[in-house]
Amino acid sequence: xxxxxxxxxxxxxxxxxxxxxxxxxxxxxxxxxxxxxxxxxxxxxxxxxxxxxxxxxxxxxxxxxxxxxxxxxxxxxxxxxxxxxxxxxxxxxxxxxxxxxxxxxxxxxxxxxxxxxxxxxxxxxxxxxxx
Numbered sequence: 001x002x003x004x005x006x007x008x009x010x011x012x013x014x015x016x017x018x019x020x021x022x023x024x025x026x027x028x029x030x031x032x033x034x035x036x037x038x039x040x041x042x043x044x045x046x047x048x049x050x051x052x053x054x055x056x057x058x059x060x061x062x063x064x065x066x067x068x069x070x071x072x073x074x075x076x077x078x079x080x081x082x083x084x085x086x087x088x089x090x091x092x093x094x095x096x097x098x099x100x101x102x103x104x105x106x107x108x109x110x111x112x113x114x115x116x117x118x119x120x121x122x123x124x125x126x127x128x129x130x131x
Contacts, residue, residue, distance in 0.1 A: 001044070001045070001109075002056075002107040002108060002109045003037075003041050003044050003045060003107065003108045003109075004075070004105070004106075004107050005037070005041070005075055005076055005077040005106050005107070005108055006075060006076055006077070006103055006104070006105065006106070007055065007057065007076075007077050007078075007079065007088065007089070007103075007104040007105070007106040008076060008077070008078050008102050008103065008104075009078070009079050009080065009081050009085040009089060009102070009104075010078065010080065010081060010102075011080065011081055012031070012080045014031045014080075015028075015031045015032050015080040015081065015082060017031070018030070018031035018032070019031075023082075023083075023119060024118075024119055024120055026118075028082070028119065029116075029118055029119050031080065031082075032079075032080045032081070032082030032083070032084055032085070033064050033065060033082075033084050033116050033119075034064050034065040034066070034067040034079070034080070035053055035055055035064045035065070035066060035067065035077050035078065035079050035108070036067045036068075036069040036072055036077065036078040036079075037053075037066060037067070037068065037069065037072055037076075037077050037108065038068075038069065038070070038072040038073065038074045038076075039068055039070055040074050041072075041074060041077075041108065042066060042068055045066075045108060045109070045110045046110060047066055047110045047112070048066070049066055049067055049068040050065055050066065050067075051065070051066055051110070051111075051112065052064070052065065052066070052110075052111035052112060052114050052115060052116055053065070053066040053108055053109065053110065053111055054108070054109040054110075054111040054114060055077070055079065055087075055088050055106055055107075055108055056088070056106060056107045056108075056109065057088040057089070057104050057105060057106040057107075058105070059087075059088055059089060059104070060087045060088050061087065061088065062084050062085075062087035062088055062122070063111045063114045063115065063116050063117070064079065064084050064116055065116055077106065077108060082119075083119050083122050083123065084122065087122070088104065088106060089104050
């Protein structure tokens with residue numbers, strides 16, 4: 001069973017600090033490889049914080065860790081900007097030069113049989129798709 005959400009991406013202080021350490025570090029993966037959702041979404045998906053959640057949109061899909069945010073609206077989800085968010089947002093810039101990082105329709109699923117890829121593994125999976 002999936003939960004429909006509006007996906008928002010954005011910068012975080014932790015993500016910015018981790019980026020300075022390097023985008024292939026464990027610190028960076030931890031800083032950007034999650035999706036914040038409301039407690040009610042975790043209940044519907046029957047998962048706990050830290051477990052794998054699959055985020056699907058028209059543009060693609062990615063598996064990240066679920067992170068509970070009690071201030072989050074039920075129909076909203078947040079992923080920090082980075083390689084995981086880029087997997088599910090569109091690349092069309094509508095002549096602005098900047099993709100739409102806010103308001104992407106997405107669906108969340110429990111992903112107990114899947115694991116969160118490291119940034120390196122995620123990038124390799126993209127390269128393998130192109131072959």
